[in-house]
Amino acid sequence: MLAQLPGAQPIRLIDELGAVDESDLSVGYQLPDDDTLLDAYRRMVIARRWDTQVTALTRQGRLATYPSALGQEAGEIGSVMGVEDQDWLFPTYRDTIALLTRGMQPSEILPFFRGEWHVSYDPHAHRISNQTTPLATQALHAVGFAHAERLQGRDTVALTYLGDGSTSEGDAHEAMNFAATWNAPTVFFVQNNQYAISVPIDHQTKSRSIADRAAGLGMRGVWVDGNDVAAVIAVVRDAVARARRGEGPTLIEARTYRLEAHTNSDDPTRYREKLEQERWGFADPISRLAAYLRAKDLLTDAVEEEITAAAEELAAATRDAMNATPNLDPLEMFDHVYATPRASLLEQRAALEAEIAQHETEELAS
Known part of the structure; x- marks a missing residue:
């Protein structure tokens, strides 16, 4: 059966005003x-407060860099809630x-962004591979991992994240x-936040959507309103279930918008208009879901207060974790590079060890 193009518009279950979308x-x-959905709302509110706190810590010099996902909470959270x-x-x-x-705890996530460890958590404990900075390299890892898991008879689906630029x-x-050739149980979740740093999506591709590319590869493509967490959860659940049944991979394009800068070193005012940002603000994933939940009397003032308190508690814990002085051993950079260290690496380690020892001796003498 030939792969088909996605529908005329992205899939949406709840519209910008918080009403159920009963269209096609x-x-x-x-x-x-x-x-x-109430759990998703809680997670999005807490995540936005946390993201704002981490950005503030970066500006204070507590982290070297941080790429914010402000405005993309529905895609980030809905995708995780859609997997098993x-x-x-x-x-x-x-x-x-x-x-x-x-x-994962902030103390496990954030050391990566201040240069303590390249992978500051145990991937197997959370079933999360290391965060990658080189664009799209993790996609190949996901496909290979998913294919290997299936060959070993394990019931595992791999979901790999991509930005529009990395595609x-x-x-x-x-x-x-x-993935298409091997029929690997993989989901490609592309968060199209409209910009690859400063390059807009219409300068990257002339196709109607990124999801359209799936048809040319012989795999399923879907595009979804990436600011509608209900639709994201539903679409990812469906793609994961299909992959688990042996129906092959899916390319999901979630249309969203990055409200913050690309990283703290970026100035988005140089390449995008304020009006554009304000327009996307009307599609905010949190206010949209809040309107839906309040209309059903599921989101009360008391619930809002509890969520706000939980968000502030996490923000405070994050501040404490990042304000603490890390106890680092510079020689750790040579660990876990090779199973059997190369001679050149051992020489470099010995040279640094001697330099540290000399520095300590000089400090004691002074």
Whole structure:
């Protein structure tokens, strides 16, 4: 059966005003239950407060750099809520909210952004591969991992995150082609936040959508309103279930918008208009879901207060974790590079060890 192009518009279950979308856009997908949506709202509010706190810490010099996902909470959280416990995530550097959603602590996530460890957590404990800075390399890892898991008879789906810019990389195409050819249980979750740093999406591709590319690879493509967490959960659940049944990979494009700068070193005012940002603000994923929940009397003032308190508690814990002085051993940089260290690496380690010893001796003498 030939792969088909996605529908005329992105899939949406709840519109910008918080009403259930009963148009053709919602056909074939079930609205998540109230408990799931209230949990998603709670997670999005807490995540936004946390993201804002981390950005503030970066500006204070507590972290070297931080790529905010402000405005992309529905994609980050909805995608995690759409996978099962045994499934693996392969994130990019921007997907810290996804890591937080899966239960990782700030003290495990943030050392990566101040240069303490390249991988500051145990991937197997959380079933999350290391966050990658080189664009799209993790997509190939996800496909290889998913294929290997299936060969070993394990019931595992790999979901790999991509940005719109990274889909222009050769690694992304190669990963999707391998996944389609091998029928690997993989989900490619592309958060199209409209800009690859400063390059807008219409300067990257002339196709109607990134999801359209799936048809040319012989795999399923879906685009979804990335600011509608209900639709994201439903679409990811469907893609994961299909992959688990042996129906092959899916390319999901979630249309969203990055409200903050690319990183703290970026100035978005140089390449995008304030009016554009304000326009996307009307599609905010949190206020949209809040309107839906309040209309059903599920989101009360008391619930809002509890969520706000939980968000402030996490922000305070994050400040405490990042304000603490790390106890670092510079020689650790040579650990876990090779199973059997090369001679040149041992020489470099010995040279640094001697330099540290000399410095300590000079300090004692003074």
